[in-house]
Amino acid sequence: MADKRMTPDQVVAQLSDGMTVGIGGWGSRRKPMALVRAILRSDLKDLTVVSYGGPDVGLLARAGKARKLVYAFVSLDSIPLEPNFRHVRENGLVEAVEYDEGMFLTGLRAAAQRLPFLPTRAGLGSDILTVSPHLKTIESPYGDETLVAMPALNLDVALIHANVADERGNAALTGPDQFMDDLFCLAAEKAYVSAERVVPSEELLKAAGCVHTLTVHRYMTHGVVEAPNGAHFTECPPEYGRDEAFQKAYATAAADPEAWAAFERRFLKVESEAAYQAAVAEFAKENAK
C-alpha cells in the first residue's frame, strides 16, 4: 500500500525546467500556494503555467519561473486586477495564451479524455481566435455549423490544494466550489495534492463530511503533502477565508519595485514553508496592533 506523503520540496524535485504545470483553484481561491512557494524557492525555470489564474500566476510570472501563461483571467477576486500579472504582461516579460473560461474547461476535458480536441461554440467571433492563430475551427460532420476545435490542455504536472486527504492520495474538496481540480489531475501525467491535513483512510469520510466532496481519487494523484494553511493567502473554505490584509499588502508591494523587493525578502526568499508561515504570523500580529 503506497504511502504518497511528501514535502513541498520533494514535489518540486519531481518537476523539471520547461514543464507544463496546471494549477487548480480559481482566482484567489483554494490555490496550492505551499507548492507554488516551493517552486519559487527552487531553481526551476521556463515553466508553462495553466491556470484559472490568481496569485499563483502572478507570483510564478513575476519571479521569472513561468515563461508562458495559459489563462482565461488572472484576478485576486476582492482586488480585481492581479498586479504582478499586469507587470509581466505590460512589460512583455511572458508569452501569453488567453482562452475563454469554457474553452479552458473544454481543453481540460479533452486532455482528461486523451482526445486531441473537443468542439465548442465558445470563442467564435471573438479575438481569442485572432490573437491565438494556433486555434482552428472545424465543420460539423452532422450539419451546417462551424465550431472551435479546442485543443487538449495536456499537462505534465497538476498541483491542487484540498481540505483533507489520506496518505494514499484520496482527497476531499469540502468548500462551496470544487472548481476543475479533478480535471486538472486527469489532464496531467502526474498530479500532486496538498491538503490542510492528512488523516488515516478510515477517518477520511468523517473528516470530509459527505461522500460528494471526495472527488480527488488516488489513481489521479502521485503525491500528498500535508500543508496546514497551505492555500494562504487565498481562501480555503470552510477552514479559512482569504487573508485580505495580507493580500492587500501583496498587491500594494507588487506595484512598486522597492516595496516588492522588501516583500520578497520577508515572505518569499525564506528557507521553507514553515519560515513563510512564521513570517505571516508575525505580519498578522503587527496588523492586529
Place this chain on the structure above:
Amino acid sequence: MSTDTLTEATRADVCVAAVADCFRGDGEIIGSPMGTIPTIGARLARATFEPDLMLSNGESYFFEGDARLGAKPDEFAVVGWIPYRQVLDVLASGRRHVMMGPVQIDAHGNANISAIGDWARPKRQVLGSRGGPGNTINHTTSYWIPRHSARVLTPKVDMVSCVGYDRAAATGSAGRFHEIRRVVTNLCVLDFETDTKVMRLRSLHPGVSVDEVVEATGFELVVPAEVPTSRVPSDEELRIVREVLDPRGMRLREVPA
C-alpha cells in the same frame, strides 16, 4: 432614509430599474449580474415582475427570496448548488442572461474586458476575456457602464472579448443564439433595435440631454426623433431597493447622486 420611500428617485435608482427591465420576460433562466447595480437590478426584477428568474449569490449558491446585497448563505434560502463548472455547462444550453461591465464597447456591441492597447503587450492589462466569448455566443447578454464616456463607448475595441452583432453574424449558424439586449449606463439606456443592429439611444435618464450622451459617446449613435425618458421606479420598487436589497446605499457609490 430606510423608511422614506416618498423622496425622489436618485440617478442610481433609475439605473437599478433600467437594469431590472433588461431581465423582463426572461422567465425561468439564470440571471447573472456582475457588479453592484446589476445585482440590485436583477434582484429587483425577481422581487417584482420576474419572479421565476434564478439568482445565485455570485458564488455557488442559488437562493430564493429577496436577499440584501452581500448577504451570506445562512441569511437566505439556499435551493441549489451552481459551482463554476456547472455555470460553464449551463451557459452553453442558453438558459442564462448575463450582465457584464466592459472597459470598451463599440457600436455593434463588441466589448473588451481583457486588455487595453495591443493585446500582445498591453498598455493596461485588465482581467482577461473570462467567460465573455462563451457568454456572448451562447445566450443573452446586457452591459452595465457606470461611467458613460467616449473612452468606453469607442469606435473600435482593442480586443473583442465579447462578441457583437457584426461578428456574431459572421460566424454563420453558430451565432444563432447571440443577443445583446441592452446597454445601461449612468446617462441612458441603449439597445440594438435597428435594421443594421447598431447601437441606438433607447431612453434618457431624467435630466440628461441627447447632446450630453452624444458628446460622451465615441461613435455615431442612432438617435430617434423622439427619445423617451427612462422610467422612474415606483414607490414600491424604491421601498424594496432602499429597505430590502441595498439598505447601505452601495448603489450610490457606483452612481453618486
